[in-house]
Amino acid sequence: MQASPPTNDRYYFKTIEQRWQQRWEEEKTWKVSHRAERPKYYVLEMFPYPSGRIHMGHVRNYSIGDVVARYKRMRGFNVLHPMGWDAFGLPAENAAMKRGIHPAAWTHDNIDYMRGQLKAMGLSYDWERELATCGPDYYRWEQQLFLSMLEKGLIYRKETTVNWCDDCQTVLAREQVIDGACWRCDQPVLPKTMHGWFFKITSYAEELLADLDQLTGWPEKVVTMQRNWIGKSTGLACQFQVENSDQAIGIFTTRPDTVFGVTFMSLAVEHPMIDLLVQGKPQEEEVRAFMHETVLAKQRSSLDQELDKRGVFTGSYCTNPFTNERIPIYVANFVLMEYGTGAVMAVPAHDQRDFEFARTYDLPIKVVVQPEGDPFDPATMAEAFEGPGALVNSGQFTGMESIAAQQAIIAEAQRRQFGAPHVTYRLRDWGISRQRYWGAPIPVIHCDNCGIVPVPESDLPILLPGADEPAGSHSPLHQQPDFIAATCPRCGRQARRETDTLDTFVESSWYFARYTNPGLDSAPIDKEAAAYWLPVDQYIGGVEHAILHLLYARFFTKMLRDLGYLTVDEPFTNLLTQGMVIKDGAKMSKSKGNVVDPNDLINQYGADTVRLFSLFAAPPERDLEWNAQGVEGASRFLNRVFRMIMSQRACFDQSVTVDLANLNAVSRTLHRKTHQTIKRVTESIESNFHFNTAISGIMELVNLVTAPTDEPVDAAVLREAFSTILTLLFPMAPHLCEELWQATGHEQPLNDAAWPAFNADAAKEDEITIVIQVNGKVRGKVLVAADTNEASLKQLAVNDEKVAKMLAGQQPKKIIVVPKKLVNIVL
């Protein structure tokens, strides 16, 4: 290794950073194994999509993760810190089309470039674990997991109305539809009927909800969002017999206590029983016209505005099983087929939507829940009463309170066998079929004889055709006859290969488990390695993944546990959702034209400066306001550290230890501050990763060392201060600190050093400032020995010149002494 001559006045970050990066690369400094004595720590940043080049959001995300990784290593942990690429997806296909190249080529070029950028940041990854989800060595195992899930009944195929993005020519999951538009291209989403594959995530709904309580290391906001997304409702499922028919309509309600107030029934326009109800009725034509019109209106309104409540009578009636009342059946535009049963028992007095509908069509309103106060008058009510109260007009349940009545009514329905307690979730099964090329092929074969036949495991992987030939086709698979042609594994006849590819969110749902042994060629997951490393101790990424990715990953973890691969229930013990990088009041983005390219910054200031700035400007969970001058500030600080240590490194020549008894005042103060800083920095990192305050603590120590003094500083104390500064700063600015560590004569790299030990005695102040207050207002300060007792403090306060003046001889009412803090005199 070539050593550049150390100089006292110039911090050549380029030379320094290249030298250490090269050494880390050659020595594979961060290679880890699950066979180790030390306790494990798994820190993971959400892996990037290889879009071209890294942006400031990446810089921030990976700087935070790298500090955690390096800090934990210094604390003695065996740290797993991997990196890879979420490499399948639409942008590659779009870019490929635009440029006339293959998506694989585009993706791999981007990966190569971005890998170089990450290495230029000096991030401490175990690069031997790098994986790209578009590689057959990754998706082959995903295909195998698909087969296992299929076998277990966790995957099914059905025809549904899907969210179709015409621009992207593909289906979207419900989670990928934002305000009626595609999450990627922002174009309106259209309904389309087609066959698709689904993961039965709903069979884990209860566990996904219940285990949220375990996630105490997650931001409450994310837990709440997931809870709302899963959306559990409990209530009564109940049958309403259709008049003159052997059919019944099933309904679900969370308010069984209002069942005596039902005055009509509303069906979604998609409800399968409508045909039967209107057949031969005079209303048939009107109902069909309404259904048609409503379907069109729902498409046009792109879901973002509430429609007026409208509907038509079907001409049919059903019977309320509790009252035997005759209930007219309507079709209504506001009832959702996807939730509950698509049929609603309408209680206009106690549901605002039903109320509006009833007022529009002049339907009866019957009050059955009455809170204390004046009784409601259906004729004059301005809105529905949705709160609890005592039941009225409710037969045997009259007089009961809502909550008790709900239980009693459900019990009654059960006893009389027309209803039962029921739980409904908002969460729906995860549609995973995509009609695009650049994704993992779904490993099944369609046979006219045998139906859907899984591809035998020995035939895996089903390779994505053309991916390893630069000129290969990247048309959607349903347009590639060579791919489609297959023989049925069961009967041997000609059959068709499935042409859907998997949603890219499938890849990111289990990559963290694959990292524990990414090269394994006999199974998707190395059970031994996964048992050692998982769960991820600290996961770090953007809050935009609060629902989608994090819910899917949790689902996969539970599913992989049930398949025998994992032993944990939850994948991520602690979650840090970092804020956005903001410039000029808006998120940095190409479309806004306010991006700052990390490359330019690294070239101009060096990786350490860029890292330091992104850590110092704001705590990680908060948005980070971009500020060019702030980068200058970070750069200035590192230069100061460099000059400070290079100009005084002679103190490292002798190895004397700190001799507390013989220190002058300046040295004693520095020794104390050094230990106080260790405590402060450690606590800032440990409690909540507030690196901004950790860095300001180090800055204070540097300020003290460089402040002019009238006494010489003891060499051992100075050396201790310098070592401490370098060690504490190392996780944030590793290149500079390693360089200075070496320049001060250390043989072992700082990377292998331990976090400095805090000495409480050394940090203890022997003199403290006591604040003197009168009536809670600061009136003076006095410097006293730390062990001054309460009585003396009181005396000191009363004798204070200013206090004495205010007292003017009178006795204070009360004197409050807070040890080591203040004395408050109450007049």
Added chain:
RNA sequence: GCGAGAGUGGUGAAAUUGGUAGACGCACUGGACUUAGGAUCCAGCGGGCCAGCCCAUGGGGGUUCGAGUCCCCCCUCUCGCACCA
């Protein structure tokens, strides 16, 4: 509408269990060193009358010897969900 979070100097932000509000940085001002300084160093830096004091953590109440911190009401902003029966 429902749910969650946040409002502190010119600015990014700090403030154990309630205990000196504004640490640290940026910007700014003055000075030193310099042919020069956008380098570096020293000093100042919430507001007002510039002494002593008063006013200041979105606004208004309250609890307390003492409130940025706890309680109640209101305002503003951000983010999620949104006809979920």
